[in-house]
Amino acid sequence: MMQGEELFLLYLAAGCLFILAIRGLASPQTARSGNVLGIIGMALSVGATVWFLPLFHYGAVLAAICAGGIVGTISALKVKMTALPQMIAAFNGLGGLASALIGLAEILQATSYGFEASVGLVVGGLAFSGSLVAFAKLQGGLSSFGQFRYQNVFNGLITLALIGLWAVFLNGEGLAAAVWLLLVTLIWGAAVTLPVGGADMPIVIAILNACSGWAAAGIGFSLANTVLIMTGAIVGASGTILALIMTKAMNRSFREVLFKGGHAAGQSVITGQKSAKAGDPRDAAFILENAAKVIIVPGFGMAAAQAQYAVQAMAAILRDKYGVEVKFAIHPVAGRMPGHMNVLLAEADVSYDDVFELEDINREFATADAAYVIGANDITNPAAKTDKSSPLYGMPVLDVKKAKTVFFVKRSLNPGYSGADNPLFYADNTIMLYGDAKVVTEEVVQALEQS
Amino acid sequence: MTFLYLLAIFILSCFIGYFVVRGVTPALHSPLMSVSNAISGIVIIGALLTASYVRVPMAEFLSLAAIFLAAVNVFGGFAVSQRMLSLFKKREKK
Known part of the structure; x- marks a missing residue:
């Protein structure tokens, strides 16, 4: 049951279109046209197959395709x-x-x-x-x-x-x-x-x-x-x-x-006596508005609290009202799937040229006046670089601690998924903003609007 | 011979896939997954083929079910990719 020459060539064309579809994802400018090429490739291969093959039950096949198409499209749009x-x-x-x-x-x-x-x-x-x-x-x-x-x-x-x-x-x-x-x-x-x-x-x-x-x-x-x-x-x-x-x-x-499975929870080191500094959103707003450069580090906690719109509002007001340079830093495993954070930020209208990957932005923390870590923890843990006993040892992390001031928006000092305590919480230049990611960020925005 | 010829196509495609995917910007890794979801719906061709030379009724039912599932993948995958990609915008210069 070898396919005929015509079908072979059409399939080859479809394969090329699929390659171009993925190639388009090299940049956001070409991605949408790439997706269209993928759709054309799929239509071509299905059309060619149906054209050259003697199907017994066109009706049943068509019904199955339509039903699948409706289910797929509706769930994708919803x-x-x-x-x-x-x-x-x-x-x-x-x-x-x-x-x-x-x-x-x-x-x-x-x-x-x-x-x-x-x-x-x-x-x-x-x-x-x-x-x-x-x-x-x-x-x-x-x-x-x-x-x-x-x-x-x-x-x-x-x-x-x-x-x-x-x-x-x-x-x-x-x-x-x-x-x-x-x-x-x-x-x-x-x-x-x-x-x-x-x-x-x-x-x-x-x-x-x-x-x-x-x-x-x-x-x-x-x-x-x-x-x-x-x-x-x-x-x-x-x-x-x-x-x-x-x-x-x-x-x-x-x-x-x-x-x-998960890292053993027993590895978590709860060191009782260290103290973390707590701040309130007004203090944070004051430091942020006087900064020249702020880097925001989002994690899955931001998405879980639906705080991405508040974060975008904060970035916009810092940029437009106070002339602060605002950038976003994304760790490759932030979120629950590859690239998830980028999509969530894009949905909240953060433009993609403000969003940077770990290797592109890590050096800039040293020149940032403030880092705003929201819903992230392990991916900023400096122990990954220094502490061989840490379960995170060896993992590339964002150099958040190099910023002049670090804000952590978190509910508590609990360790992250790895179970490792984050020494950054107790650093002199760290200020903890306790509370729900969305509520805290909205309060910061309010303070920024008033002053 | 046929098998070796298919194997050659397979191996070369793996290499092409490797290099093309390496070139995808990390910011678009989520759309990459949904686009690959969509194009892996190409198994719909396989289901059309098995549906075309049915001798066993049960096999026809399985083929139709597979056509349905693959169609969900194709339409859903492309639609959600398009939706995601339309979110990625450049900052308007003021």
Whole structure:
């Protein structure tokens, strides 16, 4: 069932359009036209397939496409930007499930060599159940359920069962083995995702994203379809690279993320006698308005408190009324998925040329009069550079402490996700602004308006 | 031979994917994920193929279900990408 030459060329064109779509994301100016190229590529490949293939039930196929299109479009238009990670997780899962079902359909019809179809089945099934767990964790505030006793033993056994079943399937045991294989894969995907903690979510979402791509490539091999292979490989590479960038930004390895779960809470060092200085929003406003340069460091706490609009209002008034230079500094793992903070700030009308990545802005903290850290903690912890016993040791952090004055908007002095105490809280140039991120920032804005 | 030829396409695509994704600005990593969500909906082609030579009714049902799921991915992925990307603005010069 080789595809004809015309179809081959059209698929090749579609593959090129997908590459250009991703290439467009190199800069915000070209990104939107890139997205349009991606849409054209998809329309082209679906149109060409339908044109050259004898479909039995055009009506049913069209109905399925329309129904999916409506569901997808409505959910995409309705989703809140803070809930994006859940939506991406859900989409990864659906893509994986689609691949798994196609793999099953092929095995049912005995149209393909066993191995290739089973790759789609297993990797797709993994993406589906893993994403389901990731979705539930993101939706339910992350820590509602997680590790259980003997989890590593259980995961080891289920992995062995998976390998065994796969071998049985490849031995030509056919349909029954395939169904069992899918079931065990689903359990396996859920089991390996369950222990993953909240701050590791960006890594998991990226891995699942990659899986949905690899699954599509597997299906491509089983159907000898070039556009599936090309696109699956590109998506797989994309998710894998993102996962690698995230693990590097957290100084973690895949092994730690998947098997160790969250950092052990016992590592937290509660040092009782140190005192942190508390300030009120008026003091903060006074220092900020007299500054020449202010760097704002947002974390997921900002999004959780829906404080991004207040932060933008603060940045705008500092810039327009007081002539302060205001910049935003983003750590690669701030937020719950790669690039999440950038989208949230963009939604609050912060222009992207005021937003900088860690390596581009880290040197500027030394020349900043004030840093305003809102809803972030571990990504500013200087112990990551100096203290070998810290669970964060080795992780690249924002050099917030080099600013003349550091404001921390936080509810309490509690350690962050890593469980590590942040020595910056007790530094001489740090002022804690206790309270809800949104309320505190709004009070700062009010004070700035009045004076 | 067919397999080797497909393998060549696969491996070269991995390299292209690697270099293209490396060039994506970190600020757009979220849209990158949603765009790749959308284009991984390309499995819809696979589902169309399995639907086209159905011999088993159950396989047809599975194919249609897969078409539905992949369509959610395609439409949802592109729509949410477009929505996200429209948020990224340059500061208006005053």
